[in-house]
Amino acid sequence: MQFLEILFLIPTLALSLAIIVPLTGILVRFRANYNPKALRLDPEGGAQAHTGPVIHSYFGMMTRVYRIEGWAGLYKGLSNTLVVTFLILVFLDAPRTRHGAYRAPEAGIMGTLVYSVGMMLISLPTAILTYRSITTPHKLPYLQVMQNLRILLTPTERRRPWILYLTPGLLAAEVSHIVIVVLGLGPLRRLLVPELSAKSERGIGDISIVKLSIYLLIVILSTAILTPLEVIATRLAIQRNHASSEYNSVSQQVDGDAEETAEFSGAEEDVIGLRNEADPYLGIVDCAKRIIDEEGWVSLYRAWWLTLLGGIGSAFA
Structure with missing residues (x-):
C-alpha cells in the first residue's frame, strides 16, 4: 500500500511543483x-531619472519574465525547491506554508510556535538560496552546485x-510573521470557528x-501586517553579506569580496x-x-491579494 502511495505521490508532486x-x-x-520613484537626488543634489524596469503588477512581471527569459526563467529556483520538498517529505511531518498556517503534529500553541520557528531556522539557508536563484541575472546550471x-x-x-x-x-521579519499567524490567527480561528478544525x-x-x-x-486586517513583512523578508533575503573588519554583516567592503563571478546570461536587459x-x-x-x-508605501503591499487568499485558504484547511 505504501508503494502505491509513493507512485501516486510522485506525479501529484511533479504537477504541483x-x-x-x-x-x-x-x-x-x-x-x-x-x-x-521617477526622480531622485544624486550625491551632488541634482535630479536623476530612474532607468530600470518599472513593473506595476504581478501579471506584468509574469509577462516580462517570459518575454526576456522564456520558460527557463519561470522555473528559476526549481532545484532548491526540490531540495526543500525532499527534506519536508523525509524529515518533517507538517510543512510550514509561506502564506498559510503553521502547524505542528499534536502540539499546542507554544509547541506550534517552537516547531514553526525551528522549521524556519532549518529551511532559512535554502530559502535564501532559492530567492537569490530566482532574482539573479545569471544563468545557473542545474548540476554545477559549487559554481x-x-x-x-x-x-x-x-x-x-x-x-x-x-x-x-x-x-x-520571519519570526514576526510566525508569531502573528501562530499566536494571533491560530487561536482566533479555534475560538471563532472551531467547526473548521479537522479535529472538531x-x-x-x-x-x-x-x-x-x-x-x-x-x-x-492581518494582511495589512503580513504582506509588508513578506515583502521585507524577500528584500532582506536577497541582500548579500560582505566582509568587514568588525565582522559586521551590514558594513560593505570590497577587500576579500572581489572574486570573479560568472558571466551574465546574455539577455539584453535585466528582468528586475x-x-x-x-x-x-x-x-x-530601516528596510520598511x-x-x-524610495519607492512609496504601495511597494510594501505588492501582491497583497495572494497573502489574503492564502490566509482565507488556511482558514478552511
Whole structure:
C-alpha cells in the first residue's frame, strides 16, 4: 500500500511543483524588484531619472519574465525547491506554508510556535538560496552546485555560512510573521470557528455566519501586517553579506569580496532592478522606511491579494 502511495505521490508532486514554482518565482521577483520613484537626488543634489524596469503588477512581471527569459526563467529556483520538498517529505511531518498556517503534529500553541520557528531556522539557508536563484541575472546550471554557490554567495558567506542568519532584520521579519499567524490567527480561528478544525466533531453546517465573518475580517486586517513583512523578508533575503573588519554583516567592503563571478546570461536587459549592495538595508525597520521613502508605501503591499487568499485558504484547511 505504501508503494502505491509513493507512485501516486510522485506525479501529484511533479504537477504541483510545475504550477507552484513559476508562480512563486514571479511573486519573489515582483516583491524584490527595486523600483524607486521617477526622480531622485544624486550625491551632488541634482535630479536623476530612474532607468530600470518599472513593473506595476504581478501579471506584468509574469509577462516580462517570459518575454526576456522564456520558460527557463519561470522555473528559476526549481532545484532548491526540490531540495526543500525532499527534506519536508523525509524529515518533517507538517510543512510550514509561506502564506498559510503553521502547524505542528499534536502540539499546542507554544509547541506550534517552537516547531514553526525551528522549521524556519532549518529551511532559512535554502530559502535564501532559492530567492537569490530566482532574482539573479545569471544563468545557473542545474548540476554545477559549487559554481552556483560562488554566484549566489559572497566569499564571506561561503567562509562563514552562519552569517546568513545574521542578515540584518531577516530573522526578525520571519519570526514576526510566525508569531502573528501562530499566536494571533491560530487561536482566533479555534475560538471563532472551531467547526473548521479537522479535529472538531461538530459539523461544518453549524458554523456561525457572524463568527465566520468576524474571523475573515480579522484575516483581511492581518494582511495589512503580513504582506509588508513578506515583502521585507524577500528584500532582506536577497541582500548579500560582505566582509568587514568588525565582522559586521551590514558594513560593505570590497577587500576579500572581489572574486570573479560568472558571466551574465546574455539577455539584453535585466528582468528586475536590484538595489545597490553598497547601501544595504540595516534592519527590518530601516528596510520598511527606505522602501516607503524610495519607492512609496504601495511597494510594501505588492501582491497583497495572494497573502489574503492564502490566509482565507488556511482558514478552511
